[in-house]
Amino acid sequence: xxxxxxxLKEELKNSLRMKKSYEQELARLPKGSMIKxxxxxxxxxxxxxxxxxxVRFVYKGKIGEEEIKKYGKAKELRAKYRNLLSKxxxxxxxxxxxxxxxxxx
Amino acid sequence: xxxxxxxxxxxxxxxxxxxxxxxxxxxxxxxxxxFYDDYFTGLNYTPSIRTRDVDFLVPLxxxxxxxxxxxxxxxxxxxxxxxxxxxxxxxxxxxxxxxxFLVPERGKGSDKPYPLPDLGINAQxxxxxxxxxxNIIEVKFKGITIKLPHPAAFAxxxxxxxxxxxxxxxxxxxxxxxxxxxxxxxxxRADNDLKRIFNSMHKKWQDKILKVLSSFKQDQVxxxxxxxx
Numbered sequence: 001x002x003x004x005x006x007x008l009k010e011e012l013k014n015s016l017r018m019k020k021s022y023e024q025e026l027a028r029l030p031k032g033s034m035i036k037x038x039x040x041x042x043x044x045x046x047x048x049x050x051x052x053x054x055v056r057f058v059y060k061g062k063i064g065e066e067e068i069k070k071y072g073k074a075k076e077l078r079a080k081y082r083n084l085l086s087k088x089x090x091x092x093x094x095x096x097x098x099x100x101x102x103x104x105x
Numbered sequence: 106x107x108x109x110x111x112x113x114x115x116x117x118x119x120x121x122x123x124x125x126x127x128x129x130x131x132x133x134x135x136x137x138x139x140f141y142d143d144y145f146t147g148l149n150y151t152p153s154i155r156t157r158d159v160d161f162l163v164p165l166x167x168x169x170x171x172x173x174x175x176x177x178x179x180x181x182x183x184x185x186x187x188x189x190x191x192x193x194x195x196x197x198x199x200x201x202x203x204x205x206f207l208v209p210e211r212g213k214g215s216d217k218p219y220p221l222p223d224l225g226i227n228a229q230x231x232x233x234x235x236x237x238x239x240n241i242i243e244v245k246f247k248g249i250t251i252k253l254p255h256p257a258a259f260a261x262x263x264x265x266x267x268x269x270x271x272x273x274x275x276x277x278x279x280x281x282x283x284x285x286x287x288x289x290x291x292x293x294r295a296d297n298d299l300k301r302i303f304n305s306m307h308k309k310w311q312d313k314i315l316k317v318l319s320s321f322k323q324d325q326v327x328x329x330x331x332x333x334x
C-alpha cells in the first residue's frame with residue numbers, strides 16, 4: 001500500500017508544480033487577440049482585449065507579418081495551455097480526493 | 106498505459122527519432138519497465154506501477170552532433186519547462202508525461218545540473234549510470250527503435266541505488282521493480298546475461314548486491330550470480 005500511496009503523493013506534488021508552470025506560461029503570453037478589419041479596401045489591425053469583463057479594441061494600424069504570427073501562435077498556445085491547466089486541476093482534485101486531502105505532502 | 110499518455114509518449118519518441126536524437130540516448134527509469142514487454146514476449150509480463158516521469162539518459166561525451174532545441178521541439182504538444190529545486194534542473198512537463206534528462210556522474214561528482222546547450226536543456230548527474238550505458242538492448246515500439254538498459258543491468262543497478270534512497274516508498278518501489286525484473290530474467294532463462302553483466306561490475310558493487318539479495322532471500326538469483334547453477 002505504501003508504494004501506491006507514495007506514487008500518488010509524488011504525482012500530486014508534480015501536478016501542483018505543473019499547475020504553477022502553466023499559470024506562469026499563460027501570464028507570459030502576450031495578452032489579447034489580433035483581429036483584422038477591412039476598411040475602405042485596406043487592412044487594419046486591432047488588438048482585442050478583455051479588461052474587467054469589458055471588451056476593448058486597441059487600434060494597431062498596419063503591423064508586420066512577424067507580429068501577426070506572434071499573436072496567432074500565442075492564441076494557439078493559450079488555448080492549449082488552458083486546456084492542459086484544466087486537466088491538471090482535475091488531476092489535483094482527484095489525487096487530493098484519493099489521498100483524502102488530509103495527507104501532508 | 107492510458108490512451109492519452111500513450112499518444113503523448115509516442116509523439117515525444119517520434120519527434121526525437123525524427124531529429125536523430127533517440128539513437129544516441131537511452132530511456133531509463135520506471136518507464137523502461139513498460140518497454141521491456143518486447144524483451145519478455147510470451148512470458149505474461151506485466152509492467153509494475155510507474156510515475157509520469159520519463160527519464161532519458163544522455164551518454165557523455167555527447168554523440169549528438171546537430172543542435173536540437175528539445176523544449177522547442179515539444180512546445181506545441183503543450184510541454185512547459187519547469188526548473189526543479191534550487192539548482193534549476195530542467196523538466197518538461199505535460200499533464201500526461203514529465204520528461205527529464207540525466208547524465209552519468211563521474212569523479213567527485215557535483216550537485217549542479219550538467220548543461221547540454223546543443224539540446225536546449227540541462228541534465229541531472231547521477232551515480233551508476235555508466236553501468237547502464239555499457240549494457241544496452243534495443244526494442245521496437247510502433248516502428249520506433251528505443252535503446253534501453255539490458256533488464257539485468259536495470260535490475261542490478263536498482264539494487265544498488267535503492268539503498269541510497271532517503272524516501273522509503275521510493276526505495277521499496279525500486280527494490281520491487283528490481284526483483285520483478287530478475288524474476289522475469291529467470292523465467293526467460295537469460296541466466297548467462299545476468300551473470301555476465303554481474304561479473305562486469307566492480308567487486309564492491311557485487312558484494313553489496315549479494316548482501317541485499319541475501320537479506321531478501323533471493324536464493325535462486327544468488328546461486329546464478331555465484332555460478333552455482
